[in-house]
Amino acid sequence: MKMACSNYVLAFILLAVCQINSVQLISGNGNQNNVQKACSVTRYQDLCIHSLASFSSSAKSSPSRWARAAVSVTLGEAKSVAQYLLALQKHSRINGRRSRVALSDCIECFQNAIDELHKSLGVLRSLSRKTFDTQMGDLNTWLSAALTNGDTCLDGFEGQRGRQVKLLQNKVLKATHITSNALALANKLAATGLESLPHS
Numbered sequence: 001m002k003m004a005c006s007n008y009v010l011a012f013i014l015l016a017v018c019q020i021n022s023v024q025l026i027s028g029n030g031n032q033n034n035v036q037k038a039c040s041v042t043r044y045q046d047l048c049i050h051s052l053a054s055f056s057s058s059a060k061s062s063p064s065r066w067a068r069a070a071v072s073v074t075l076g077e078a079k080s081v082a083q084y085l086l087a088l089q090k091h092s093r094i095n096g097r098r099s100r101v102a103l104s105d106c107i108e109c110f111q112n113a114i115d116e117l118h119k120s121l122g123v124l125r126s127l128s129r130k131t132f133d134t135q136m137g138d139l140n141t142w143l144s145a146a147l148t149n150g151d152t153c154l155d156g157f158e159g160q161r162g163r164q165v166k167l168l169q170n171k172v173l174k175a176t177h178i179t180s181n182a183l184a185l186a187n188k189l190a191a192t193g194l195e196s197l198p199h200s
Helices: 002-039 045-059 063-090 097-125 132-156 163-196
Strands: none
Touching: 002 045, 002 163, 045 063, 045 163, 063 097, 063 132, 063 163, 097 132, 097 163, 132 163
16 A cells, blocks of 8 residues: 555656656747747847847847847947957057057957947837837947947958967957847837837
């Protein structure tokens, strides 16, 4: 009798574990679908999915939340690149006058981009139905400017060689791709319009 009861208890526990795993699997698949759907409008979809996957459960299918998440990630990436560039300059790891001038210009570009991304994030944190169109115009302007600053940085190193230059170019290129994705998600928000915002 005790053996039978034990078997019933064990069977119940196993059933409960299977149900929990099934719920987690369904939830995980739902989150994956959320980020894939959001990133479908971006140019660099794999990078978008990788960089924004952690926001899936909170952003769900909200264009405004995805845009905000994308700009937040872009800002973090831009700050990381700026710190890297400043370290290169401080320790004189870039050789040649032309490269040093390009590095100085690149630092300025990223400082400007960081300022523009802060402004963009500020807009997304205070969206209003009354000023939505104006806000979307400002958001597009600032994100486009941040993207241009990244491209300008890359232009300064065009045709230059060396391990440090190549590493710099890769880091900056990744940042511009993430910025491009953020701009695409901001444009998605603008296209979705007022219905994506809660009524106040």
